[in-house]
Amino acid sequence: MNSRTFLRIMLLSGLAIPFASAAALPDTEKKKIESLISHLESLKGSKFNRNGKDYDPATAAKFLRGKWDANKDSILTAKDFIAKAATKSGTTGKPYLITLKAGGPQTPCADYLGERLKELEK
Template sequence: MTPKLLLHLLLLLGLFGTLPAAETAPAAEKAKIEALISHIQGLEGATFIRNGSDYSAANAAKFLRAKWERNDKEIKSAEDFIAKAASTSGTSGKPYIIRFKDGKETPCGEYLTAQLKKQ
């Protein structure tokens, strides 16, 4: 490696070292998101419908947590979590639905927004 190329690489590394790191959600927002996921997990007898398939509340909670982790850098608040991870399928664009024990169905995003307002 030539000295000139080495100098250019060091300069580039120095420039990138000064860029701000992508931040994740603040602790208070993470706690709200965890509370929403725990709430979903605790919905006794509820079914989570994603892309036409039914999942248990426990599996829905695992899925939402994993989707949050995959999109962590984009999710800065509980509202972001609902909008970017817990409302619609990134694959099909279809909304996630919660079917309660009594058969009533509601979009997951709407339900979680209402739950967030209660926190």
């Protein structure tokens, strides 16, 4: 192997390492995301509104886990999860809303989860 080939191999190997590690979701962020979803799932009596239709907490959690999985390559932090998976419909652009109790006000899901994330990070 000549020095030029060796240099190319070393250069390509060195470039691959940062990209491989950048694509991996850190365990701390994964735990935060799961905590956010589990928190929504535990909100008995709440409603998750997506595209004008209300869903129970278990259905909302299942949907958000699916959206997280579908966007896993671009979600590297809990903030990414909120921005890319839990803010709005990718189809209609309508914001996801959460109602914590019957007759209560609707809150943008991104705002609610953002506050919850701040609590988790304290």
